[in-house]
Amino acid sequence: MSVKKLLVLPGDGIGPEVMREVGRVIAWLGRRRDLRFEITEDLVGGASLEAYGTPIRDEVITRAREADAVLFGSVGDPKWNHVGFDRRPELAILRLRQDLGLFANLRPAKVFDALIDASTLRPDVIRGLDIMIVRESVGGIYFGEPRGVETLPDGTKRGINTEVYTTAEIERVGRVAFDLARKRDNHVCSVEKHNVMESGLLWKEVITALQAREYPDVKLTHMLADNCAMQLVRNPRQFDVVVTGNLFGDLLSDLASMLTGSLGMLPSATLGSVTADGRFPALYEPIHGSAPDIAGQGIANPIAQILSLAMLLKYSFGMEAEAAMIEDAVSAVLASGLRTADIMSDGMARVGTSVMGEAIVRELDKLQGCPPAYGVPSSAISKNGEG
Structure with a gap:
């Protein structure tokens, strides 16, 4: 070798x-x-x-x-x-x-049987949990322009960050999620905030079109990010692969990690x-x-x-x-x-x-x-x- x-x-x-x-x-x-x-x-x-x-x-x-x-x-x-x-x-x-x-940042949230009691959720809620969160990791609000801190005419300051995604950026991370789902339970949940963010509206449109065009065999559902956070602690086993943007992926994957009992248990890959x-x-x-x-x-x-x-x-x-x-x-x-x-x-x-x-x-x-x-x-x- x-x-x-x-x-x-x-x-x-x-x-x-x-x-x-x-x-x-x-x-x-x-x-x-x-x-x-x-x-x-x-x-x-x-x-x-x-x-x-x-x-x-x-x-x-x-x-x-x-x-x-x-x-x-x-x-x-x-x-x-x-x-x-x-x-x-x-x-x-x-x-x-x-x-x-x-x-593409891959963050699994998998519960080991021996650590079921380490989670703050009931054992019957998390037993068998195995989620893969696919987080877009080089776009979105962490890298978007314009950004910075500026001084306004009255002497106060304003911080600026920009949430921005293109079709190509959404499609490439979407393909990673769909390909992973084909090797798992064949279900992708796409997460954004299309109800209040134009970037979220584009995200939903692009993922929907990608699934219809290239992955019709994979089940696709959509969920707003705030609802996804609630569902992760209410019924986390409903999820298989979650695909989302940089900011929401950061927050949701940390939340999912605590379902397993400790941040110290979970690895990640960025591809x-x-x-x-x-x-x-x-x-x-x-x-x-x-x-x-x-x-x-x-x-x-x-x-x-x-x-x-x-x-x-x-x-x-x-x-x-x-x-x-x-x-x-x-x-x-x-x-x-x-x-x-x-x-x-x-x-x-x-x-x-x-x-x-x-x-x-x-x-x-x-x-x-x-x-x-x-x-x-000993x-x-x-x-x-x-x-």
């Missing part, structure tokens, strides 16, 4: 800690599955600001273009609140999406189009933030970062068997009762970041039919969150 080139960008806060656990899984893939990766690591976000005075360097963008896939951690820290808006750490991920043309030279640009990251308040304490949940690697294997390299093994290993660890602090519940065994990573690798060995290289030391486990 050819060597796959990965660019690893741990970022800030808990990013480096959870990315280390991904390193364990990558090493396991090389040891047990004979997969070869050429890994380059670099700085982004606050770490890059501190070292280079910018949230992301042009050299990193070039390396991202040359890589087969990018594995991203998280960026941001209150210590950088004083820098200008055009130098904030979060620009690193925004620029990667824009410069690499990563227009582009195949380039002229045959490359398929893609970036994978957990949807949680940098969590600077717990950084360095060894208590962060690495599962979302590890599941982001599973999505990378599936969507960038077509390694569905390896991706499924990682997901099965995570499920088995959770079923065994191990929990990080964010998903801790009564009667479970609390562990830190590194022990959770070790436990997942141990389960991978079991699934592979190999004797484990190491176990989870001294690293505390019952009921104590110690």
Whole structure:
């Protein structure tokens, strides 16, 4: 098998800690599955600001273009609140999406059976939940022009952001959603606000025409964004694939993540189009933030970062068997009762970041039919969150 080139960008806060656990899984893939990766690591976000005075360097963008896939951690820290808006750490991920043309953000919201009780919703509401939210990620109000803050004649100020979408932008993300639905339950729900926004009216018209022209076999429904938010907590299992714009996708996917019990559980993929030279640009990251308040304490949940690697294997390299093994290993660890602090519940065994990573690798060995290289030391486990 050819060597796959990965660019690893741990970022800030808990990013480096959870990315280390991904390193364990990558090493396991090389040891047990004979997969070869050429890994380059670099700085982004606050770490890059501190070292280079910018949230992301042009050299990193070039390396991202040359890589087969990018594995991203998280960026941001209150210590950088004083820098200008055009130098904030979060620009690193925004620029990667824009410069690499990563227009389709895939955010799954899947409930593991062992974590049903971690959700704030009743078990009968969320059991079996498996939603895929497809968020357009390089258009809409986050990138539209004009934008900025201007001073009015009377000395007060006005902030401006513009929601804008074209037919081509809507169609390309719509195709991603419909193609995914064909591999799932064959249902796409398109979400916008056509009742008060012209961009939403266009979105609905374009998605409707696309389905009739290219995907007549896929069921299509439409829903206003505010109603979708309500329905996600009322009856989330009615959804299969949700496709929506940048702003609504940001809000709705975070809401959906909490149905599963924790932001620390959910990965994401952001995909582009195949380039002229045959490359398929893609970036994978957990949807949680940098969590600077717990950084360095060894208590962060690495599962979302590890599941982001599973999505990378599936969507960038077509390694569905390896991706499924990682997901099965995570499920088995959770079923065994191990929990990080964010998903801790009564009667479970609390562990830190590194022990959770070790436990997942141990389960991978079991699934592979190999004797484990190491176990989870009992001294690293505390019952009921104590110690």
